Amino acid sequence: MATASKRSAREEADKQRKIQKGVDTTDAANKNQAKGSSAMQAGARKYPEPPFPKQHHAKPGHESEIDPAPLYDAPYYRGSEKLKGMVALITGGDSGIGRAVAVLFAREGADVAICYLTETTDAEATKAAVEAEGARCILIPGDVSEAAFCAKAVEETVKKLGALDILVNNAAFQIHSTKFEDLTDEHFDTTLKTNLYGYFHMAKAAVPHMKKGSSIINTGSVTGIDGSKELVDYSMTKGGIHAFTRALSGNLIEKGIRVNAVAPGPVWTPLNPSEKEATDVAQFGAKTPMKRPAQPEEIAPAYVFLASPHCASYITGEILPIVGGY
Template identity: 50%
Template sequence: MYPIYKSIGTKEKCKTVKIQFPPQEQNCQPGIEHIMMPRPISNNPEYMGSGKLKNKVAIITGGDSGIGRAVAYAFAKEGANIVISYLNEDKDAMETKACVESLGVGCILVPGDLTDENMSTTVVNKALECFGKIDILVNNHAVQFVQNSIMDITYEQMDLTFKTNIYSYIFMIKAVLPYLKKGSSIINTTSITAYQGEPLLIDYSATKGAIVALTRSLSQSLMKDGIRVNGVAPGPIWTPLIPASFSAEQIQTFGSGTSEVPMNRAGQPFEMAPSYVFLASDDSRYMSGQVLHPNGGVVVGS
């Protein structure tokens, strides 16, 4: 059914926009995948692994759905065992776990709120108990709240956004770092908003800019230990965070219409996963402190 096209505006100033998604909204963050229409595409049937991550152990935060789920599937196809940290989306998480295990690797679920620093230690301890080591950390979870003006951003919203999107990244890094060895990889999910800005997501964009700075600084700090730190800055991707953030009307043209995406569409989670595989594997052994930009063709500064 989608995408379809319709004309908007007056007769004098009319343009055709691409309607990609049916209107929908969710009233909880970071969103539920199994109720989305259409479902995001996380598993690329054409992607065939080649053992790039064989016997590795990867922690993926927010791995129950969206980009995190797609990364879990791609890592599993490359031979990695998966530890999924998520908030409380149990049905989504169980679905992801079942698919990962069907690919012939191990997978454990660790629900909990990563804004609590102790939760990071719990995730790491569960990973060590089950798999005995940790090779890869993917910091990927986030929340975002649309506001028309910075004047509408309450202290409570800003506090939650920063605690979720940047504090907890640092908590996870601190918890996992004692167990990482030379050749290990940390991958942080930032966003195109860190480079372009987004007037409706000011505090979210600020946290994503902080993640870029964290990635660059940490990469220099850990260079002597042989641990690489890189990032991925997705563009507009169809994940549960989108209907949990935007209005039903905004959803229809997400990634197209008035947005500046040369490919004129939202991306799917599976289209992000190869960037994470590359940064997690030895293919990127000469890269640290860098950010990849799978964003639909938008040219941004480094």
């Protein structure tokens, strides 16, 4: 009986080792396949994949200098008057996500005001793209960290375009600091004043001009959810933007103004090639499950959805992550 029991135990052990060997073989094959696999492509057209050309651009970054050029025009997106007759003000609207949002807002029937820092060439290109959609567009250069400029931008939007129905807070400053102790006061101050003060001042200036059905959309980040060890200050501001979104949404409910945020993962815009070292830029987005960064036109429809009273009338205080499968 004992001998039979020992035989049974050996047979069980042999069976377990056989299963183990099969799984080990499969794992090795899957790893080799994964190393050679390409990025996920699930859109209407094929999007660029790493490696990208090594590049590092001076702040604030110019879309006209980025290689490959970010894709923003969403040629397969068809408008359906979701924002007909509305007016939007977009900070950081000259390039990247801001440009893509401006184009889709125009395609949905909105007129657009664009705030930008000094990137005049990019801003003019965005204006031309918006006008090609049949919408009006005005350009307002200035620094969103200054309360006086935010007030001026809102007043100019209302005066020239007749109203303000949608505010998109999107302008941002980001640059890494590998060692926390190397993060200077000036660096920290610039990040906070652009990313937090800018959103606060712009919202405060905009709200008195908004009516029921208006909305504010803030650009957050996956770093505000997970943090980033080399972007301590930036992560801090993006987490603050998420909290600001939730708090302000509650404050403005009685006014009928919705407040939401989009929290993107890596997106191919001037922000990152002007933030990272050239070798890192070449692999930007490669570590996401989709193995590539998003293109701006893949993010912009979320802003349309949140801005439209036809689509999102019961949505406020939400943070919408678009992070490529994390």
